[in-house]
Amino acid sequence: MEVTEVTSFLAQTTPFDQLDADQRQALARQMSVYYFRAGEEVNTASQRLMIVRTGVFSLYSDQQQLLTKLQTGDFYGYQQLLTELHDKDTLLCEEDGLVYWLPAEGFDHFRYQFKNIDLFFQRLFSRRLHQYKAQSTDRFTLKISDVAKARKVSIPPDATVQEAASMMSKQRVSSLLVEHDNKLVGIITDRDLRSRVVAEALPANTLVTEVMTERPETIDLHAYLFEAVQLMSQHNIHHLPVLRDEHIFGMITATDVIRAQQDHPVYLIGEIHRQHTEEGILQCASQIEHLSRSLSSQQVPAHEASHVLTTVTDALTQSWIKLAIAELGPPPCVFSWLGFGSQARMEQGLNADQDNALLLEKEPEGAVGQYFEQLAKIVCDGLNQCGIVYCPGNIMASNPELRLSLKGWSKQFGRWIQTPTPDALLKSSIFFDLRPIYGSKSLFNALKQDILARTVDRAVFLYHLSHNALKGSPPLGFFKTFTLERDGKQKKGLDLKKRGLILITDIARIYSLSKGIPAINTRQRLIQLAQHKVMDPKDSQNLLDAFDVLAQLRWDKHQHDISQGHEASNLLDPAVLSGLQRHQLKDVFEVINQAQSHLKYRFCREL
Amino acid sequence: MFGWFKNPPMPMNDIVRQYEAISPPSPKTKLRDVNFLALDLELTGLDAKQDHIVSAGWVPIRQQEIILGESAHYLVKSPIGVGQSAVFHGVHDHQLLQGMELCELLQLLLESYPGYILVAHHAVMDLAFLTMACQRCFGRSPKFNAIDTMRVEWQRLQRKGTVLTQNALRLPNCLERHHLPEAPQHHALADAFACAQLLISQIRQYSNAEMTLAELQALSR
Known part of the structure; x- marks a missing residue:
């Protein structure tokens, strides 16, 4: 028999509100109720989850800094239950209150049985870590x-x-x-x-x-x-x-x-735009590493940091174009400088290379062709000098095949969509994410509309695209073990990009193209896919979470590599992860597995 | 009229004896080490001789923690209609048909919680019905030890010099005074749970130092 007071409280408390009545009753039966008097200290070493029912509790760090106040519906103790590490916090009852205790076995049982409960507490945990670190580095609290x-x-x-x-x-x-x-x-x-x-x-x-x-x-x-x-x-x-x-x-x-404020990205981006000389731009570019370090030390989430870094690349590109125009004279026709791939998606990492092209109002013949050949060379060389290296696949505006008129591009995209050769499919993952970096927006929009109109509900194209995307799979073995791979230098690890981020990016792109969703950024795409009911909101949220986790791991890994004087690598050795992180990462790969099988079902059935 | 206690099985006497075999904690025991059982009975009326128990709810308190996993609620089979009191309890005759024999219920209670101090709000009433029921089922009743949260509250307010208004000692009013969640009224388990919460709050209100059972019993007089 249940105590309705407790079960109805649980029914209103995230994450337990997702349980059905029977499960909630089972949960309640594992719990006990305790009363704290103001001034009493909660024993933080008990291996139990504390759920605040009434009253107020203050949490202090070991330096006696007030971290947060816990009130009705708040939790404590999950950090220890998740990590088995004892916190040095003090938890003090400030106003008399009732708490519910859930023993470790009960907590683990429900966590393993219900993924959303697990995810909830893990997210709560990472947010709390954030809260700790934010203390010392917050810009507004600089002393x-x-x-x-x-x-x-x-x-x-x-x-x-x-x-x-x-x-x-x-x-x-x-x-x-x-x-x-x-x-x-x-x-x-x-x-x-x-x-x-x-x-x-x-x-x-x-x-x-x-x-x-x-x-x-x-x-x-x-x-x-x-x-x-x-x-x-x-x-x-x-x-x-x-x-x-x-x-x-x-x-x-x-x-x-x-000087204390200089770490702010706005400062660097503003500075880039003020440069009129090659030396000036290069000088600014040399500060990117410092910027990324400070973003990292300020615990800026990876997707925001990527956004900032992409904005910096945009600014550098724009500065080089302006410099080229100053040198070559006014352009002979309207044009648009296109960014592809991660730059287009605003998802650049620290080891991004160039992916760009030119969209021209006129055919690239004669003087027009010459002008833009020179412009492209200046910009691509300049970016390379800035550390945004040449594209190994030659997807750059300096490649004459990628300096086309609207008609030329439209034909090119048409070909890729009509006859998806393996090469075209490989390219589609880069070319179908595009964004104007400089120049005419209306010229770009014309191209964008043209592409979207061609891809919507184009079953054969989507079939091939999906088929291609499904060639890569998350690195999980049969018994839920990680499968490691080697890079050229014989280092073993999990490829966070190839076996993780790219897979999610591909899924988001295919669904978006299938319904003409205009977003380019993967997170934006996933959000809009749920809004337009193309994707189940829960699946979209899971992929979004998975994407954030992977992006964060990769960002942290890159920061670590660079601080050690190595090249930023996407290969992560799972041995360096904590038990909690490993567990989380397996969940992430499971989510991708799931999403891939949905993708297969949706687009790869017999035509 | 009392057909339900016809032919009490003889070994029933052993049940009372076994219950009494485990003695209640000594008065000097710290409250932390006392086991309590918060109990509430829903009744057809106020007279233990004429009226009977409709349902019972209880929840134990150990180490000053209310153990939700052992919370229990039972409907009692009754030979006569619930009649008018159903309005209060929300327990209707057809539900009672599926209930438990009173003697079975008492047996369960006595076998599961010997050595426990009972806790009830306005305990006199519950104890009277419990004693009477035991006498009818087993031929005699053990002497129950109980703490009355209503008496504790009365003494608490007296000490503070509060002027008592009407209804001030009713369970909902007490819960409100202690900033405890309100309970749906006239449900035996909900009331037993509310009573348990009231007790642990009352104990904490008195002092932060460890209190003994004797001190609590003094407050319950």
Whole structure:
């Protein structure tokens, strides 16, 4: 017999709301109910899941930082149950409350039986990891102490301005702290020397105390960086003495503040667009690695990081095109620079190569052909110099076969769709994801419409496309073991791209082409496929999750490779994964397996 | 009228004896180590001599945790119609036909939970019916130990100097006062569970230090 109070609560609590009444009752029967009084500490070492029924509980990190507050319907303890690692957190009851305890056996039983429950807690777990790491690196919580160096460059008030000027140039600073008896009495800046000494024609032996700014604004070492920004803009100053416990610690300048913000991708992209020279663009490109490192250290999710990196590639491409136009003169006709593959999908990784082409208003003959041949060469060479290397398959605008008019491209796509040779199918995975990077959008849209109109419900084409996509399979063996493969250097591992990401990308593309869904980005495609009821929302969500997991693993792997001085590789050695990650990865491959069999059923039946 | 207790089987006496063989915890036992059984009976009326038990619900508390896996709810077979009281209990005659013999129910209770301290809201009533039922089924009844959450609540409010309004001690009002989830009323298991939650809340409200059974019993007077 069930206690309806408990089962009806579970019915309203994610993820248990997905269970049916009998399963919920079985779950409830595994649980016990406990009452906490405000001020009591919860024993965090118990191997049980805690479900908050009433009351408020505060979770503190081992540094006594408040991480989160748990309330009705929140969970605790899953992190230990999933990883078997003991947390050093403190969980304190803040308002009297009831909790439900679910022992480890019950938790595991339901987790293994219901994938969505498992997925829910794993996602909760990764979000929590995020929460921990976000603490120290969040841009908005940067403190003065993260930026200011303990470097005190000071001068006594009875020194002369000449001594001050010489000290500034010797120490390579733009301002000095004026110190008397270990106390800050003022500051003097290079601007003061200019406007108050030189402009006023004061002698070189004028005393610092006569021209310095007395009792300047100061900031505490433990204040937030944005408070410094506020003070600076409020008083129109560029220098702020930093105090620690009322004692002089150092100085923070407007430049320090800007430098601290430089990691922001917007900064680099803006910078790229300001470049008018080859050297300038190359200089910006050299910062990509730093940018990706900082994205990674700030725990930006992989798909957002890829988006940022693609935007940077776009900006570099655009800058090279502008540079080429400046060199070659105005183009003889309207054109559109196309990006294919991962650039088109906004899914570039760190080891992306070029996939691009030109769409022209006129036929590429005579002067028109010559002009764009030169333009393509400048841009492709430039990108290669920037680290976005030449395409080994020669899918680049510098290849004359890929500089076509609208008619030319339309014919080309028509051929691929009509007669899907193995070569055409191989290419379709690159060419059917396309996006305009520079130039005429309407020219591009004309092509895009033309392609979509040709692929919708084109059974033979979709059959071949699916057949081709199904040639690759997730690396799971018969007994749910990973099957490893070797790369050229005889390293064994799971190919996250070939045996994972690409398979999902292919599935999303085929469904999208079959119904004329215009999205290009894989995540967008999956979302729109569910919205347009082309794909079951649950399947779409599962694939989306799988895609995110793989993309994240690959991104982390690349970061790791690069930090170790290696080339970014897609081969992952499963031995480096935690038990939880391995388990998750097997789930991911299962999801792909499932989706592939759906794809087969949908498009590969006898025609 | 009392056909359902005709011919009580003789070995039934052993059931009471076995129940009594396991003595309740000593008064000095810390509450953490006391096993409780929160119990609620739904009745056809208020008189233990004339009315009878319609259904019973219980849930044990061990180590101050309510063990949901052992929560139980039984309908009792009755020789007479439930009549008017069905309005309250939502238990109708046709359901009672599928119920359990009262003696079987008592046997289950006594065999499963010897040495447990019973807990009920307004326990006098439940104990009177339980004692009477045992006498009819087994010839005699054990002396039940019980904590009355209503008495505990009354003393608690008295100590705080709260002026008691009408209904202040009814179970729903107590639950509300303790910020506990409300229970659907007049369902034996739901009420037993609510009573169990009320008890563990009351125990915590008194002190954070460990309380003994004797201290709790004093509050239940």
